[in-house]
Amino acid sequence: MRIRRNKWFLILAIIAVIWIVLKIIPQIRVWIVAHRFTIPRTEPALASTAYFLQTNRWLEFDLPKEANQLKLICNPIVTADLLSNKAIQVIFSIEYQMLASQNHTNAQGIYYFQSEPRGFIEGSSGIFVPANYLLAPDLIPLSSTLWIVNLDSPKFKNTRLLRIRLSKADPDVKQVLVRLYGRKPIPERKAAYLWNRLSYSTKTIARPWKCTPN
Numbered sequence: 001m002r003i004r005r006n007k008w009f010l011i012l013a014i015i016a017v018i019w020i021v022l023k024i025i026p027q028i029r030v031w032i033v034a035h036r037f038t039i040p041r042t043e044p045a046l047a048s049t050a051y052f053l054q055t056n057r058w059l060e061f062d063l064p065k066e067a068n069q070l071k072l073i074c075n076p077i078v079t080a081d082l083l084s085n086k087a088i089q090v091i092f093s094i095e096y097q098m099l100a101s102q103n104h105t106n107a108q109g110i111y112y113f114q115s116e117p118r119g120f121i122e123g124s125s126g127i128f129v130p131a132n133y134l135l136a137p138d139l140i141p142l143s144s145t146l147w148i149v150n151l152d153s154p155k156f157k158n159t160r161l162l163r164i165r166l167s168k169a170d171p172d173v174k175q176v177l178v179r180l181y182g183r184k185p186i187p188e189r190k191a192a193y194l195w196n197r198l199s200y201s202t203k204t205i206a207r208p209w210k211c212t213p214n
Helices: 002-035 080-084 188-197 200-209
Strands: 059-062 069-079 090-099 105-115 119-121 128-130 139-141 145-150 161-169 175-183
Touching: 069 080, 069 090, 069 105, 069 161, 080 128, 080 139, 090 175, 105 145, 161 175
Parallel strands: none
Antiparallel strands: 059 161, 069 139, 069 145, 069 175, 090 105, 090 161, 119 128
C-alpha cells in the first residue's frame, strides 16, 4: 500500500509542477522580452554574418553554383586609442585558395589590402567619430576594403570552394573581420527594369561598356 500511495503522490506532484509551469510561461516570456539586450536605434539596422580570420586556420565558404561574382569585404580592427592619429594606415594580406571538384586548386595566392580610419568630426566637440564600430568600445574597425572575384573567368571555372586565412598584418591590427557575398546573374527579363532604376551618371559610365539592354 505504501508503494502505491507513493506512486500516486509522485503522479500528483508531476501534474502540479506541469500546471505551475504552464501558468508562469507567459510571465517568463514577458520578462525575457522586457529584459532582453538591445541597443537603442539599432533595431532597423540590417544584420550580416561576419567572421574573424586566423593565421593558422582556413575559413571555408561553399559557393553556390549560380553565383557569377564574389565580393569579399574586409575590415581590420585596431584599438580606439589609435584613432587620435587620423593619418594612420594599416596593411594586411589574405591568403586564398579557389578549389574545384576533388579539391583541385584552380587558383591560389595572397591578396594585399590597405585600410585607414573613416568617420567624421563632431562639430561642437571636434571629436573624431568612426563610421564603423563594434559593441566593444575599445576596438574600432577601419575602412572597408574590397576584393571582387569574377567566377565567369576561365581561371575560376567550376570553383566550388573558397578558402581564406590571414597571411600577415601590421602590429596595430588586432583582428580582421570579413564578410562574403555572392552575386547571381541578372535574368534578361529584369535587365531593362534594373537599367531604368539606375541614375543618369551610372548609365553614362556603363554605356561605353555596352551595358545598355536591348
